[in-house]
Amino acid sequence: MEDDIRIQDNLYQAVNGEWLKTAVIPADRPTAGGFTEIDRETEKIMMADFAAFAKNEKSSDIAGMEDAVKLYKKVLDIDKRNAEGIKPLLPLLKEIEDLKDVADLNSKAKDFLYKGLRLPIRMGVEADMKDATTNCFYVLGPSIILPDTPYYDNDAGKQLLKVYEDMALKALAFTDLPEDKQKEYIADTLAYDKLISKKVKSQLEWADYVKNYNPMPLEEVASCVTPFDIKGFLKEMYGDRAPETLIVYDPKAVKEMSSYFNEENFELYKHWLYVSTLLSNANLLSADLYEISTIYRRTLLGIAENPTLEKQAYQVASYCFSEPVGIYYGRTYFGEEAKKDIISLVEKVIATYIKRMKENTFLSKDTCEKAILKLSTMAVKMGYPDDVREFFKKLKVDEDASYFDNARNLSLEKIKEEFSKFLKPVDRNEWYMPGHMVNACYDPSRNDITFPAAILQKPFYSLKQSFAENLGGIGAVIGHEISHAFDNNGAHFDEKGNLSDWWTKEDFEAFDRLTKDMIRQWDGIEYHGGKVNGELVVSENIADNGGMAVTLDIMHQSNEDFDKYFINWARIWCLKAREEYIQLLLNNDVHSPAELRANIQVRNFPEWYAAFDVKEGDEMYIAPDKRIIIW
Numbered sequence: 117m118e119d120d121i122r123i124q125d126n127l128y129q130a131v132n133g134e135w136l137k138t139a140v141i142p143a144d145r146p147t148a149g150g151f152t153e154i155d156r157e158t159e160k161i162m163m164a165d166f167a168a169f170a171k172n173e174k175s176s177d178i179a180g181m182e183d184a185v186k187l188y189k190k191v192l193d194i195d196k197r198n199a200e201g202i203k204p205l206l207p208l209l210k211e212i213e214d215l216k217d218v219a220d221l222n223s224k225a226k227d228f229l230y231k232g233l234r235l236p237i238r239m240g241v242e243a244d245m246k247d248a249t250t251n252c253f254y255v256l257g258p259s260i261i262l263p264d265t266p267y268y269d270n271d272a273g274k275q276l277l278k279v280y281e282d283m284a285l286k287a288l289a290f291t292d293l294p295e296d297k298q299k300e301y302i303a304d305t306l307a308y309d310k311l312i313s314k315k316v317k318s319q320l321e322w323a324d325y326v327k328n329y330n331p332m333p334l335e336e337v338a339s340c341v342t343p344f345d346i347k348g349f350l351k352e353m354y355g356d357r358a359p360e361t362l363i364v365y366d367p368k369a370v371k372e373m374s375s376y377f378n379e380e381n382f383e384l385y386k387h388w389l390y391v392s393t394l395l396s397n398a399n400l401l402s403a404d405l406y407e408i409s410t411i412y413r414r415t416l417l418g419i420a421e422n423p424t425l426e427k428q429a430y431q432v433a434s435y436c437f438s439e440p441v442g443i444y445y446g447r448t449y450f451g452e453e454a455k456k457d458i459i460s461l462v463e464k465v466i467a468t469y470i471k472r473m474k475e476n477t478f479l480s481k482d483t484c485e486k487a488i489l490k491l492s493t494m495a496v497k498m499g500y501p502d503d504v505r506e507f508f509k510k511l512k513v514d515e516d517a518s519y520f521d522n523a524r525n526l527s528l529e530k531i532k533e534e535f536s537k538f539l540k541p542v543d544r545n546e547w548y549m550p551g552h553m554v555n556a557c558y559d560p561s562r563n564d565i566t567f568p569a570a571i572l573q574k575p576f577y578s579l580k581q582s583f584a585e586n587l588g589g590i591g592a593v594i595g596h597e598i599s600h601a602f603d604n605n606g607a608h609f610d611e612k613g614n615l616s617d618w619w620t621k622e623d624f625e626a627f628d629r630l631t632k633d634m635i636r637q638w639d640g641i642e643y644h645g646g647k648v649n650g651e652l653v654v655s656e657n658i659a660d661n662g663g664m665a666v667t668l669d670i671m672h673q674s675n676e677d678f679d680k681y682f683i684n685w686a687r688i689w690c691l692k693a694r695e696e697y698i699q700l701l702l703n704n705d706v707h708s709p710a711e712l713r714a715n716i717q718v719r720n721f722p723e724w725y726a727a728f729d730v731k732e733g734d735e736m737y738i739a740p741d742k743r744i745i746i747w
Contacts, residue, residue, distance in 0.1 A: 119134075121133055122734070123728050123736075124728055124729070124730045124731075124734040124735070124736050124737075125734055125735040125736060126715065126735060126736065127682065127686045127714055127715050127718060127736060128686050128689065128690075128711045128714040128715050129711075130686075131683050131686035131687055131690070131714075132149070132686060132687065132690040135149070135690060136149075136690070136692055139692045141692055141693070141694060142156070143419070143420045143421040144419060144420075144421050144422060144423045144424075144427070145419065146417040146418055146419055146693055146694045146696070146697035147691055147692065147693040147694070147697060148691075148692045148693075149690040149691045149692050150575075150687075150688055150689060150690045150691050150710065151554050151555070151571075151691075152691070154554045154570065154571065154573060154574075154576075155554040155570070158445070158552055158554060158570045159427070159430065159431075161449065162430060162434065162441070162445060162552060163426060163427060163430045165444075165448075166184075166185065166188050166429070166430050166433065167426070169181075169185040169188070170185055170188060170189050170192075176444055178440050178443055178444050178447070178504060179440060179504045179508065179509040180437050180439065180440030180441075180504050180508045180509060180511060181437070181440050181441070181444055183437065183511060183512055183513040184433045184434070184436070184437035184440060184441055185433070186513035186515060187432060187433045187436060187437070187513045187519075187522060187523075187526070188429045188430065188432070188433040189429075190513065190518070190519035190522055191425070191428055191429035191432050191433070191519055192425060192426070192429045193519065194402075194403055194425055196518065196519075197401060197402050197403070197518075197519055197520075198402045198403055198404075200401070200402070200518060200520070201290070201401065201402050201405070202290045202291065202398075202401055202402070202405060204400075204401065204518055204520035204521065205393075205394070205397050205398075205400075205401060205520065206291070206292070208231065208233075208393060208397070209291060209390060209393065209394060211224075212233070212386060212389050212390045212393060213386075213390065215386050217379070217382060218343045218344070218379055218382055221235075221344075221382075222343075222344065222345040222348060222349070225344075225345070225348075225349045225352075226349060226352045226353055229349075229531065229535075230528050230531055230532060231524070231528065232396075232524075232527050232528070232531060233389060233393055234258060234259075234388075234389055234392055234393070235344070236258065236341065236344045236373065236377040236385065237255050237256065237257060237258065237341055237344065237346075237369075237370060237373065238255070238256050238257065238258060238259065239253065239254065239255050239256075240253075240254055240534060240535075241253055241254070241534055241535055241537045241538045242254065242537075242561075243542045243561040243562070243613065244363070245326075245328075245329045245363075245561065245609075245614070245615040246329070246331075246614060246615050247614060248542060248561045248562065248612055248613030248614050249541055249542055249612075250541060250542060251537045251538050251540065251541070251542055252359070252361075252362075252363045252538075253350070253359040253362050253363070253538050254328075254362065254363040254364070254365050255337060255341075255346075255362050255363075255364055255365065255366075255370055256316075256364070256365035256366035256369060256370065257312060257315055257316040257317075257366045257368075257369025257370065257373070258312050258316070258369075258376075259316075260309055260312055260313050260316060261276075261277065261280050261306075261309045262276055262277065262313070263319075263416065263700060263703070263704050264318055264319045264703060264704050265313055265314075265316065265317075265318045265319075266318060266703070267703075268310065268313045272699075276412070276415065276416065277306060279411065279412050279415045280306075280412045281302055281306065282411070283395070283408060283409070283411040283412050284301075284302045284305065284391050284394075284395060285298060285299070285302055286408045286411070287394050287395055287398055287405065287408050287409065288301060288302065288391070288394065290404075290405060291394065300387070301387040301390055301391055302387075302391060304383065304384045304387035304388065305384075305387055305388045305390075305391040305392070307384055308376065308381070308384040308385060308387070308388040309388065311375065311376035311381075311384075312369075312376050314375075314376075315368055315369045315372050315373075315375060315376060316366055316368075316369045317366050317368070317369070319652065319703075319704045319706075320649065320651060320652050323651070323652050323654075323655065323706050324604075324605070325560075325605040325655075326605055326608045326615065328363075328365040328366075329363060329615060330363065330364040330365070330367050331361050331362070331363055331364075332361065332362055332363075332364045332367075332370075333360065333361055333362075334346070334347060334350070334358075334359060334360050334361065334362055335347075337362050337364065337370065340370055340371045340372075340373055340374075341370060341373045341377075342374070343377075343378065343379055344373070344377065353535065354538065354539065357539055359538065395409055396409075397520075397524075400519060400520045400523045400524070401520060406422070406428075407422065410422055415696070416696065416700060417694065417696060417697050417700065418694030418695060418696030418697055419694070432523070434550075434552060436511075436523075436526050437508060437511065438550040438552075438553075439501065439504055439505060439508045439547070439550055440504050440508055441550060441551075441552055442500050442501075442547075442549075442550025442551030442552045442553070442568065442569075443500045443501060443503075443504060443550075443551055444551075445500070445550075445551045445552035445569060445570065446499045446500030446551035446552075446568075446569040447500070449569065450499050450500070450551070450569035450572065453579065454572060454577075454579060455498060455499050457579060458498055458499075458567070458572055458577065458590070459496065459498055461586070461590070461591060461594065462496050462498070462565075462567075462594055464670060465591060465594050465595050465598060465666055465667065465670065466491055466492075466494065466598065468666050468669050468670050468673075469491050469595070469598055469666050469747070470488050470491050470492065471669075472665070472666060472669060472747060473487050473488050473491065473747075474488070476747075478623065478626040478627070478630075479623050479626075480620050480622070480623050482620060483618070483619050483620050483623040486610070486611070486618045486619075487602065489611045490563060490601055490610065490611040491598070491601070492611075493563060493611045493612075494563050494564060494565065494598065494601065494611075495544070495562065495563065495564035495565075496564065496565055496567075497547055497564055497565065497566040497567070498567050499551060499567070499568070499569040499572070500547075500550070500551030500568065500569050501545075501547050501551075505546070507529075507533050510529075511526060511529055513526075542561075542562075544562050544564075547566060548566060549566050549568045550568060551568050551569040551570065552568065552569070552570050553568045553570055553571075554568070554570045554571045555568060555571060556568070556571055556593055556594075556596075556597050557597065558597040558598070558600035558601060558606065559613075560600070560601070560605065560606045560608075560609040560613060561609070561613040562613050563601065563609070563611055563612065563613045565594070565597040565598060566597075567590075567593075567594070567597075571590070571593070572590060575589055575684060575687045575688050576589040576590040576593060576688055577589055577590035581684075582676060582680055583674055583676050584671065584674070584676035584677060584678070584680035584681045584684070585680050585681070585683075585684040586684075587667045587670060587671060587674075587676075587681055588667070588680065588681035588682060588683070588684035588685040588688075589684045589685070589687075589688050591663075591667040591670065592660075592663045592664055592667050592685055592688075593663065593688075594663070594667075595662060595663030595664070595665070595666040595667050596659040596660055596662065596663030597659070597663075598662070598663070598666070599658060599659040599660075599661070599662025599663055599666075599747055600655070600659045602658075602662065602746075602747055603654075603655040603656075603658040603659055603662075604628075604631050604654055604655050604658060605655050606655075607619070607624075607627065627746070630744065630746045631654060631658065631746075633744050634650070634654055634657050634658055634661065634744055634746070635650035635651050635654050636650060637650070637657075637716070637742070637744055638650040638653060638654070638657055638708060638712075638716065639651070641712060641716070643698075643702060643709050643711075643712060644695065644698050644699065644702065644709075645699075646699065646702045646703065648702070648708060648709070648712065652705075652706060653705075653706055653707060653708045655706060656706050656707045656708065657708060657717070658746060658747075660708075660713055660717050661717055661720065661744065661745065661746055661747070662746060662747035664685070664717050664718070664720075664721060665721070665745050665746075665747055666747070667681070668681070668721055668723045671723070677727075678723050678726065678727035679727045679728065681723075681727075682718060682724060682727055682728070685714065685718065686714040686715075689710040689711070689713050689714040690710070691710040691711070715736065718736070719736060719737065719738045719743065720738075720743040720744050720745055721743070721745065724736070725737070
């Protein structure tokens with residue numbers, strides 16, 4: 117605790133101030149504290165295990181782990197990677213260089229997709245918002261270089277584009293392109309990116325998730341994206357079972373695609389594709405090319421160094437074989453006693469949420485009953501999956517092939533797996549987060565919450581912490597994820613995960629007024645020279661508010677002290693970050709800055725004022741008529 121800061125004036129600094137003074141951010145990370153410290157410890161443990169696996173000092177019978185270790189060793193073989201240099205990538209770059217025209221691209225579109233090359237539009241497969249049991253095919257515009265569209269009109273964006281240009285020129289020097297061509301390729305890449313940036317959604321627009329759902333007949337999409345032959349592409353992909361309706365996530369980017377992709381500017385596209393392919397694959401090659409490929413990212417995050425080779429190897433293996441690695445971590449380091457205790461806590465939070473819904477003052481009986489049904493049918497994924505999916509069991513690493521070829525092949529299999537889902541029903545048992553990830557999530561299309569094993573440790577949770585501390589930590593996070601079922605996005609989905617108007621008009625208008633109150637409470641708060649965009653962060657703030665409300669209710673059912681609850685709430689958001697990363701999050705992240713999450717939400721609840729005798733005049737005080745409790 118910070119002795120010279122009153123908790124009534126700044127909860128976050130009072131709890132975390134002493135640590136923040138001395139904490140050192142690792143050279144290869146943008147942050148320290150909270151989630152990061154747990155992730156570092158998890159990574160340290162798992163790196164030691166992988167090193168032991170590689171030396172045959174340990175073994176695992178979990179399907180996929182053997183191949184994960186093989187890939188780990190491929191990354192570590194830096195001498196072979198350095199000897200190969202850029203050679204493994206040159207055939208792929210030559211394919212791009214040899215593209216003649218749009219017709220040639222159309223004939224190779226399926227092959228390019230499977231090779232991970234960027235087509236003029238992005239495409240994918242996921243659960244249909246209107247029918248969560250089936251998968252739909254969706255389309256959207258290409259990705260841009262900068263973090264968000266507004267960057268293209270400010271000095272920070274111009275500086276980042278210069279960093280990107282310098283990085284690309286360094287990488288292009290390794291190719292067999294003459295120097296004048298290298299400069300032409302990067303100039304065309306930046307020109308094409310600028311065209312795209314005028315059409316794609318901003319991060320603020322993406323935050324309104326429900327507006328992603330824009331069904332369009334294939335014929336209409338085809339007329340918009342011509343000369344790209346999406347009908348021929350889908351015919352080759354799915355034959356007679358090709359979709360007749362596509363879900364357009366980014367209507368402007370699709371409908372106005374002719375402004376950035378057409379016969380006349382095909383060379384711009386081709387050079388953009390060449391440069392993006394070079395940079396996205398350079399990390400699989402020599403040490404020099406890996407370093408070059410990370411310059412932009414390191415600048416964006418303010419990171420001084422890349423991870424060590426050993427850490428890179430673990431990160432690659434644990435990403436490509438995420439499910440087996442997560443199950444290994446969960447079975448090895450997450451005990452059954454803790455799992456049972458956490459599940460009982462989830463059940464208590466859901467039961468209390470149901471109680472609160474029944475006591476709700478702005479919902480009609482009909483809407484309330486449907487909200488309770490949604491809570492009652494919410495699935496809980498705790499720790500790690502029971503078994504490895506067949507897909508991961510089939511992934512293989514060829515010990516005779518290079519790291520580059522193995523990485524490319526694994527990527528190919530993952531792309532094939534995603535697009536094959538269109539012809540299959542939704543697998544509601546699939547986990548979006550592996551057991552070794554320090555995070556949690558709610559999926560509106562499945563109406564489920566996921567808590568990987570790695571987050572279920574101090575300060576979020578421990579059998580050795582008090583009940584109040586666990587409630588202020590993982591309890592509030594559990595409540596947060598449940599509350600996403602009733603935030604401004606999740607509220608549009610019913611208990612089966614379908615996009616559905618299950619509210620009465622009057623009830624939703626009442627909820628919408630509260631949502632606008634939450635936006636106003638946060639909008640314009642000054643932070644590190646910038647301001648919070650209340651509309652961008654509203655869904656996460658509604659979730660924080662709901663998570664705190666339900667767990668404070670549970671606190672009243674216990675005999676524990678509320679001060680321990682609030683102190684641990686502040687502790688889990690403890691974060692020391694590089695200034696570049698702070699600015700990136702402030703402008704683009706749907707989550708509010710960690711310090712504000714700790715300090716702002718508590719002021720809405722009477723328990724906060726009682727716990728620390730907070731009075732008018734204290735900085736952590738707001739008037740009762742300004743306090744917001746939604747759920």
